[in-house]
């Protein structure tokens with residue numbers, strides 16, 4: 001059974017995965033507006049979110065009692081961020097990824113329909129389109145995911161489309177590129193690894209020649225996109241990224257600039273199947289949502305560096 005700490009007020013937003021990296025920034029944005037939020041997450045509520053406006057439903061969304069407790073009558077909408085987010089884990093555990101990502105999304109949509117919830121925003125990914133080489137990813141490309149992670153998100157997008165078409169629920173899939181920012185200390189993606197290397201003085205391994213390119217978007221910009229979609233009750237799909245891709249070597253240079261650390265690089269053989277590039281167009285989000293990414297890479301990386309240094313100082317690991 002879920003444990004619930006506090007409950008009040010109609011017109012609240014449910015943020016699944018609200019204790020996670022993106023979730024805590026989204027919850028903060030709603031609290032800053034005075035909107036009551038229900039956070040549902042297996043993880044504890046971060047101390048920074050302890051607030052009278054927050055209800056915490058602690059539990060696993062695969063459990064019906066947890067879902068029903070979280071999506072109470074009077075819920076205005078659901079921002080669905082909870083998921084298995086690691087591509088590698090999804091490859092190791094496809095069935096678990098399906099249960100967490102697809103089945104949970106369907107059950108939440110069903111609850112939304114039954115309880116008259118107005119809107120549903122899904123955290124999706126550009127991985128739904130798979131590898132298109134150096135081409136530019138837009139919302140109109142066919143979905144050809146190459147991993148269980150990508151395919152579960154593609155399946156979720158299809159479920160959203162069906163619930164919008166059949167029941168008039170405003171459903172929106174925001175496809176994020178690589179997100180970075182404060183609060184990602186628990187992650188094992190490339191930027192946290194660079195930050196840990198900068199802290200320890202170790203070098204970093206780069207697969208292949210480091211020319212593979214990616215789009216890195218700051219969590220503040222992602223929050224801007226989510227809040228814009230929420231405010232407009234946007235029904236559709238939109239890519240939320242920085243809109244400019246850089247190579248891994250350029251990223252390392254930017255981290256060197258942000259941290260002041262030398263970050264020596266060792267090249268190791270390229271990984272099979274690694275995408276040569278992720279290049280996205282953000283025109284639809286700009287047009288439909290008024291989305292304008294505002295955080296420049298080096299400034300954004302400084303916010304991550306400060307966060308890592310603060311955490312290292314607090315735990316005496318620096």
Ligand SMILES: NC(=O)c1ccc[n+]([C@@H]2O[C@H](COP(=O)([O-])OP(=O)(O)OC[C@H]3O[C@@H](n4cnc5c(N)ncnc54)[C@H](O)[C@@H]3O)[C@@H](O)[C@H]2O)c1
Nearest residue numbers: 017019020021022041042060061081082083123176178179
């Ligand atoms: N971080 C990125 O670069 C990125 C890029 C594209 C898409 N996304 C998507 O954005 C969303 C948020 O990502 P994040 O980086 O904040 O991830 P995160 O892992 O930091 O947060 C996810 C949260 O969901 C919770 N959760 C997962 N399964 C749950 C379950 N069954 N029941 C209850 N809680 C559960 C976890 O405990 C965690 O707190 C995810 O859906 C992810 O797929 C993230």
